[in-house]
Amino acid sequence: MYRFFIFIILCLSINSLNAKEPNILFIMVDDLGYRDLSIYGSPDIQTPRIDQLMKEGMRFTQFTANSCVCSPSRAAFLTGRNQDMVGVPGVVRTPDSGNWGFLDPEATTIADVFQKNGYRTSLIGKWHLGLKSPNTPNERGFEFFHGFLGDMMDDYWEHTRHGNEYMYKNFQPLATKGTHATDLFSDWAIADIEAAKNDARPFFQFLAYNAPHDPIHPPKEFYEKFKKRHPNASEKRALLAGLIEHMDHSIGRVLDHLNKLGLANNTLVVFTSDNGGKLRYGADNGKLRADKTHMYEGGLRVCTSFTWPSKIKPGSQSKFKAMTMDFMPTLIDAAGIQYSGHMDGQSFLEEVLYANQKEFTKRKQYYTWLQGYKKHALRIADWKLVKDSQKHKYELYNLKEDPFEKKDLSKDYPEKFSEMRKDMDSYLTKAAKVNWKRPSQK
CATH class of the missing domain: 3.30.1120.10 (Arylsulfatase, C-terminal domain)
Incomplete structure (x- = not known):
């Protein structure tokens, strides 16, 4: 009876919350170490903007990625499915000889669902799930794409991979040499939010940074600020710290713009990483075992938060054990969308809103x-x-x-x-x- 009562209250609450559909800003960073945000215990890296975002919402301490590498986790997020079941068991690469993924053209994406239900959908930043039709962002539910079509960048200022220029605006390749990729993605995210402000529809923006994935190329200013605070830090750690602190600053610019435009109060902001950090590049996963490319918790546990003013209790913390593929059903629920398509993931919106959802104890x-x-x-x-x-x-x-x-x-x-x-x-x-x-x- 108690569970039934909670279910009724949740349904009524969701209806009330979605009298006006929320905007959704989903931020995914790349290869972030589990202890590389100050709010997660970093003793040296300072991330005040991400910290503040998390303090204003719910922070998860047991959240895991679907995989210990990039493409599979992104496929799980986009489809709400186990990545292998939609054709992405490994990393999508430029040459066929090294490619291990072809996103199922028949799979429904989270962008498909939001677009079909009246949302303005956009992807800003890293895609990493296909280089050609039918697996380009504009063909997978994103009406607007401004970002990097490939996987890792060989240089954060050159924006190339294997000699290819992979920056695009929709289907049009761009020459963007000279500006740090993190700055570009933040600029483009802000411009996209500006455009969304003038659109009657709510927006779903997937903002995917390459940082702090290698190569570790921080702007000089941020590297030097960290070295000044920690003169005895290793060069490896200082470089990564500069890249992360620059990313934090850039995310802060996007959040500031949400506030400036008066959109923050009706925007659900999610922060996560695609997998754990890589130790050989200076990442810190705390006491968790191993790192990226490994199936131990250091490769899978990711910093994650949900922030939604007046809907999620500020300063809340959760040990709920969700994973990347659970984002899609949860965000669909948060938007009040009725969707009957198959997903392997499960919604944990009751935990996000009320911190009282029972664990998926029998789930595999x-x-x-x-x-x-x-x-x-x-x-x-x-x-x-x-x-x-x-x-x-x-x-x-x-x-x-x-x-x-x-x-x-x-x-x-x-x-x-x-x-x-x-x-x-x-x-x-x-x-x-x-x-x-x-x-x-x-």
Whole structure:
């Protein structure tokens, strides 16, 4: 009876919240270390603008990406599906020889849903899910695209990859050499919000920064500010810190513009990363084990927050265990949209708004990077099965008792280990049947 009462209150509240549909600004950064924001405990990096954003909303401490690398997590966000089931088991690359993904042309994206329900949709920044038709942003639900079509940049001022210029405005390639990519994306996000202000429709903007992905190219000013505060810091750490603090400053400019235009009060702002930070480039994942490209928590746990003035309690913190593919159903719910299409993700809006949602205790959360490395993990409640490479043996951890994955329990709990192995094998069998190759790779 209590749960039924809460459900009725939630439904009524959502109807009330969406008397005017909210704008949605979804910010995804790239390879951010779990302890590389000051609000998440960084002892040296200062991120006052992101910190303030999170203090004004709900901050998540157990949120995970769907994968330990870029493209799969982005596919999970865009479709609300396990990435392997929509054709993106690995990283989408320029040459066919290194490509491990072809986003299913039939898959419905979050941008498709918002556009069909009266939203102005835009992608600003990094795409990384296809270079040609049918997998360009404008063909996948974004009516406006201003950003980088490829994956990582070889230079933050040159904006090239493998010698290709991948900056585009819709279908038109751009020459943008000379301005830092983070500044460009922030400028373009602000311009897009300006345009949205004059549109009767609410907006959904996906703002995807390349930073702080390598190469670690901070503006000199921000690098020097950090070195002045921390003269004994390693060069590696100082460079990354400068890139992150510049990113924080740039995000602050976008948030300031929301306020300036009077849009902040009706805008839901989400912040997250596509995976964990890379230690060899100076990232700090705290006590979490390992880093990007690994199936341990250091590669999967991501800084995440929801901010929505007068709807989400400021300063709230949640241990709710959601993952990247859960964003789509949650944001659709927040907008009051009725959508019956298939999603593997589940809405956690009740947690975001009221901090009282029950955990997905029986859900099977698959984490994968299934290109040549064949890395994967499965979490069910507090249990986590890990295979961190093709040659690596399976391990079993209880994250409640052992959050830093130090003690392999596979021999201590053989029945649990066997049960989770069967679940993982079943998933991998299904994933192996899904096409992930471009037409040119066949």
